[in-house]
Amino acid sequence: MEVVWVIVIIGILAAIAAPRFSNSIAIQRIEAAGRRIAVDLGLAQRNAMSTNANQTVQFRATPELYRLKGMPHPDHPNLEYEVLLSEEPYGVSYVSVDFGGDLDLIFDIYGIPDSGGTVVISLGSQVKTITVDAETGKASVQ
Numbered sequence: 001m002e003v004v005w006v007i008v009i010i011g012i013l014a015a016i017a018a019p020r021f022s023n024s025i026a027i028q029r030i031e032a033a034g035r036r037i038a039v040d041l042g043l044a045q046r047n048a049m050s051t052n053a054n055q056t057v058q059f060r061a062t063p064e065l066y067r068l069k070g071m072p073h074p075d076h077p078n079l080e081y082e083v084l085l086s087e088e089p090y091g092v093s094y095v096s097v098d099f100g101g102d103l104d105l106i107f108d109i110y111g112i113p114d115s116g117g118t119v120v121i122s123l124g125s126q127v128k129t130i131t132v133d134a135e136t137g138k139a140s141v142q
Contacts, residue, residue: 026124033090033121034128034141036083037066041105041132041139044068048107059103059119063087064094085121095120095127105132113137 041057047068048055056069068081085092099105100115107113116134120127129142 023124026126029090030092030121030123030126030128031141033085033092033123034130036090037085037119037121037130038139038141040066040068040081040083041130041137044071044105045107045111045113045137047071048109049111052109054109055107057105057107059094059097059099059105061094061097061103064092064121090123092121092123095122099132107137111137 044055044057055071058067058069060066063084064086065082065084067083071081073079073081085094097103097117097119099113099117105113105115105117113132113134116132118132119130121130122128130139131142132139
């Protein structure tokens with residue numbers, strides 16, 4: 001009888017813990033995706049300044065990805081730098097992407113973006129907004 005009670009108590013605790021565990025995974029994934037986008041936008045800005053050439057960041061909605069046009073991928077130099085957000089380890093989707101009415105952000109040779117804008121991503125009930133300042137090009141995550 002005691003074993004049955006122990007199993008029941010463990011089952012109740014597992015039922016309480018499972019949704020919280022699932023939610024914490026979603027929070028971690030969306031945080032990581034938001035930071036990744038912000039860091040890559042900073043990388044694109046620095047690349048534009050160091051190469052004295054415009055650097056375009058293209059956001060595409062299907063599938064949820066972004067591409068640093070003309071920049072080689074750090075792990076696969078023969079491929080273009082591309083991040084697929086809808087797959088592991090992120091699994092997020094875009095709510096909206098808006099950079100002055102389009103999906104592309106272009107940094108000039110001084111690191112100034114062609115427009116400010118936002119990228120809004122979601123995973124379950126979690127939502128993050130990445131904002132690019134129109135004057136400085138600095139990306140921040142809220």
